[in-house]
Amino acid sequence: MKISYNWLKQFINIDWDAESTGDLLTDLGLEIEGIAPFTSVPGGLEGIVVGHVVECKQHPNADKLKLTMVDLGDSEPVQIVCGAPNVAKGQKVPVATVGTTLYSKEGEPWKIKKGKIRGEVSMGMICAEDELGLGDSHDGIMVLDDSLKPGTPASEVFDIENDEIFEIGLTPNRADAMSHWGVARDLRAGLLQKEVQRELITPSTSSFHVDNRTLKVDVEVENNKLAPRYCGLTISGITVAPSPVWLQNRLKSIGLSPINNIVDITNYVLHELGQPLHAFDAVKIAGNEINVKTLPGGTKFVTLDGVERELDEEDLMICDRDKPMCIAGVFGGIHSGVTESTTSIFLESAYFNPISIRRSAKRHGLNTDASFRFERGVDPNACEYALMRAAIMITEIVGGEITSDIVDIYPKKIEDHQVVLNFDNANRLIGEELPRETIKEILTSLEIKVNNVTESGLGMTIPAYRNDVTREADVIEEILRVYGYNRIAFSEKLNASISETKKVEDHLLQQQISGQLTALGFNEMLANSLTSPAFCEVSDQIKEVHNVEILNPLSQELSVLRPSMLFGAMEALSYNSNRKMKDVKLFEFGCTYHNYPDGREERKHLSMVVSGERHEESWTTPGKKSDFFYFKGVVEAVMERLGITAYTEKSSKADIFIEGLTFSRGKQDLVNFGIINKKVRKHFDFDAEVLYADFNWGVLLEQISAENFVFQAIPKYPSVKRDFALLLDDSVAFGELKAAALQTEKKLLKEVSLFDVYTGKNLPKGKKSYALSFTLQDDRKTLNDKQIDKIMAKLQQRFEKDFGAQLR
8 A cells, every 4th residue: 555655744743754654653563564665746847957048940841840949057058959830039948858768648758858850969859848758748848937037946936746666564463544534543543652642634625515406316225234335426517637646646646647637636535534435427327226235136237347247146236227337336337427528426425345346346357446446344423424525526626516416325234343451451461551641642543432441441332443443452452562572571571491502403494495406396315324435546636545345344335435426316317317317316314434644534415416407398298408507507506595605616526427517605516516527427327417426514504603694685677688798818817807707797787698709601710709798786776778888898808808808
């Protein structure tokens, strides 16, 4: 729900900044999810100045264009090409200077640039009112008051409203706060606890009067259960037209599009007081009769959006003598609404059964501002007040006369709730004994009437609009939220069962990574910790002397504890390959064992092995080989899931790889991965390419335990991608380029990736081509082309200087 701060101030005089007010509203339970600025004119007319047309002549190369010289208050007039038929010498006009951003009707920005039009230089743009967002006219340029001084900012000439909009995450039970008036009520109660006394400014209806009784509409409510209260009156002699600017700005600030003065006023009162209203064209009401009733199931009805709907027998309808006109509280009909030709209206204000409205709205897939409020419960006692408020606004803004008495069908008044509060229960639930005067003050500020006070408690009357406060516990919750949860002191005594735990639990972390890899198509394996000493021959770096030998082995093939996770992974690949399982993705958590001169070591590992296609081939999805870059992406995904993003990337020194990388921090290697060499594959009788990764799980656990994680909101501003194709020496690695780029632009450069490598034909000997992608993002604003180009220029210079790179 959007709430305008300027609009809110109409009800309560407060000079706090929006952030402080937002904090208080959040403490009161009206959680502020964000505060956004609003300007009635897009861009605030920044860059628009008053210009004086000192010369105007025909464009030499175009019949419909003029060449003007315009004084912008600077030393020399500038030339501007203008196509408006009404431009003339001596006029004062609004000019968008070079570099100014204007906005289309759809809100798309576009920038004024220096350019040539039909061969003539144009240094800006003389604007029409629709181009500035000040109106809809495009018949010609705006001609301003002749007394204005050239160079005067347009923002000083036109009345621009600046506002701040609260986005409130309203909980479903707080129907009373679904309006500016309701939020102001809560705000006043909160301010009282801050010792800030403010009175609510109630919109007056004292000027309401019936001008004559020339247009009467008879109203009958057949189903009082579904429509407990129904009010209405007629207004004649109106002229439907666009709303005044101030009213349009109020609606635009909360995300509503103005339609016409009648509809806009009903929407205004809806968001002001929380009471939905509906205006019917009185001429279209057959027989001047309105009947509120249900219709037989299957009845056809065309709603305002042009969709024919089939009514249910439980749908409450507003009908005239001959036909249905509106789904009550949900959506109007296409043939009964206000149009430009409407001269008289019947204005409706009602209280409908919330359950009935909710069912009808869901049944027809409709969710309107009216149904949103009706299905949560509006104030049944505000129907007449809101009707009078809207009628006064219509007569003042639109014109016309009130031509009937108010029809108010309210056979059974909805009574206020009676609740008794026990002080002991309040103290027990709150956890602190509040002063009784404070409790009474809070209840009074919430318009809860205290009927009687005893030593043990209070007797109260809860207003009907607070349909969420019906029990003693609800009243205590109201007291506590207004008093302030943060003001309740913590007890010095803490009763709890505390178990010893670590910051990082190994088994929980393994579960998380197992789930992630399983989702990526991997299967978990469990290899034997006993292996053959002959496997050590596959690597010069695995020393047989460091093996932990079994004293009484079952066989020579199982005589040592494994010094590497690779052996079990390769055996599993070979086993699956011999059974026609060529596409394999496996991972394993386990330990390796080493017998060093200074003692034995047991190290925890996570290993991953991949061979074959990424996924099973089908007629919709062609097969794709699992390559190094795909595997690197999986490794990086695991690192990111562990919360480790800051590490150094370098070529792996492990001799089991023909191409590999190592991610490390300081002197500690976190993971080694790459493409297994032919010698290893041959030893295990495996021909296909194998990708293998060995995570040093024990080191990772230490790093995570020492890591201080910082959480931040997902940026709401878009990222931008730019690419470079670089010609480089064969010796230059991608990791070096990435490190240099991130060092050059530390603030806005978020990611560097390599998406293409080319060597061979048409390239000089000893050269290769890298295609790099750079992701840029500012967490506070949208990046513009100037900023992006500047960053890319810096990166290009760094690559040229450090690596001798050339742009292709």
